[in-house]
Amino acid sequence: MQKFEKGFFVGAATAAHQVEGNNIHSDYWAQEQLPHTSFAEPSGIACDHYNRYEEDIRLLADAGLNAYRFSIEWARIEPEEGKFDPAEIEHYRKVIACCKAHGVEPVATLLHFTSPKWLIAMGGWEAESTVEYFKRYVSYVMEQLGSELHYICTINEANMGLQLAAISKRFRLMAEQAAKAAANAGKSAEGSVQVGMNFQKMMENMKYAAAENAAVFGTPQPKIFVSERTPEGDLLVLRAHAAAREAIKTICPEVKVGLTLSLHDLQAQPGGEAFAAAAWEEEFTHYLPYIKEDDFLGVQNYTRTLYGAHGQLPAPQGAELTQMDYEFYPQA
Template identity: 60%
Template sequence: MSKFSSDFLIGAATAAHQVEGNNIHSDYWAMEHMAHSTFNEPSLDAVDHYNRYEEDIKLMAQAGLSAYRFSIEWARIEPEEGKFDETAIAHYRSVLECCHANHITPIVTMMHFTSPVWVIQNGGWENERTVDAFARYCGYVVERLGDLMGYVVTINEANMGLQVAAIEERYRRQMMAKMSQMQAQGLEGAAQIGMNFNTMMENMQLQKQENKDVFGTEEPQNFVSGRTAEGDILVMRAHQAAKKAMKAAKPELKIGLSLSLHDIQAAEGGEENALHEWDEEFSHYVPYILDDDFFGLQNYTRSIIGVDGIKPVPQGAETTQMDYEFYPEALEHVIRRVSREFGAIGKEMPVMVTENGIATEDDTRRVTFIGRATDGVAACMRDGIPVLGYMYWSLMDNFEWQKGFSMKFGLIAVDRATQERMPKPSLEFLGKQKH
């Protein structure tokens, strides 16, 4: 018996900056090339997906996948404020057409962490101007490509700024308490993004002049900068404005956003802290997404919360390259918790698992992770929870932000010297979850 029905979307995800290469007009490209960069290496041509997307999409189709979540790069579409690049639009039309030709449902993300440099020069994700700028960009794209689009994620992990702010604050407290460098490094597994928090703090003073030269300010507000409470809500308003602009162009478009969620579990004495942590990650966003068409849920592991906050990974537990605990059951727990919370206010919100995965060199562990995680999704659906699909992160080993190319999340390995694609057994295994 098949684990999922024929209309269930099972696929993989990428982000433009992490796979396309040569995203020269984005804030991340600028940060990667600074003398005191916190990035282990620059993205350069990444895995050349910009030129090899057809090959990559065909590999998904041949393995039995039915959906592809990818992002359109704002910095390519609008490299200068108000100046749109029709060549870039034509490229993404070709990507969408390739998906349809291979019977792959496209799930398009409009902003996956990276922004045009000019957005940051204008004040970035703490500035009111960004709300209208983002909406204008989204409306422009849908007016030209909406005929090929069905599902859209406006903003990837819209809560990432608050997660980063919380980690930065914990880091500062640790440093003030004169904790060892080894203890401090444990924080890097607390955010579901590849970041080098130790290097960030050490380089902060050195970077200020470089930031001023490139962005016009010593403290640029990139999307993954530590967010203020006001900036957090500004992101929600940007989502709502973008949704309105896209619906005006194509009313039937299914639109949501995604949040980075941990399976938050309370240790003895940590119950109140755990509730606060969940509210920060999810609950306080609910009023801003109630009218969305679906919710994009992204999960990789759990967080155990004690009296003093997030506890270290349990002693002896298996961990991934990202220092996350190997805990695929987290996904089912989070889907159920999100569903209960929507249900408590009388809302049945379809869930799309827009990211779930593991960084490891051992593909047998990836196969195990996918099997257990999708078992959990299937269990949720048997209990009546509406789950639209499961997108594994990531289609290919790619550029994991500040950690460079060292993290192996992919279903497909890539020889970056030749850009040869080498599918792993996990790719075929994922495709078989529907058969």
């Protein structure tokens, strides 16, 4: 029987906001509390991973996994601009130690979608100042925890901002299919994506969201990490990554650094070749200058995307769909 080589990692990953619970200083938490929120549900205590990480990591190890990618919540480390919380650093130090005690390699992600509320109020992921703010936060974490880690992912799915436009388009296609199916089954049609937002709900609530966001963030259109990004904002994220990589290598040169991208299997049907090529340029190749000095690239793949002579196509008729309404397509 073939076996993985020694040193090969098979693990699991989480995002702090999805599992820890009570990340009260983050932008997601603030938006979840809005009367007309676009989030499907508030995170609340989540699965209480913040307090139950020991049990969770033991279960992970008992399942035969030997790596755990978890994210460090920036909003916990720096709940107010320039004010760092050493108690939260100690919490993540214990998470790292717990991983090692169970023979699990800790892989830390420094930004997994959520940001401090104060960062968004200062312009968020379209503001030039964010590059230096992110570098300062990363430097603090590395000075405190860097010597205990071998692998760092700076930013999870750095291309998510651009992909949201594509996800919106995908949702409209899914909604059309779901509406047809719902009409036949007598049900309502809904759709969601992995960032935790309900797009149908979002469209219905748009008229209320501007005023509510202005009250919380000081702007009717806060630029959170998963906002639809401008081309300038897209490259700002990659410059933030490069600045973080420089800080990490300066403080801990031996640590392996990279980021992750959400990459679909882009498949051109007859006449769709140009659309698929343009999508690949947007989704991946224009990032190459910013990641060529990285030690690794994380690839997150959920499905395939089909392109025809007139652009993106819906999932084939009768295809099995995931809970997120993606085509179930492991070959991707």
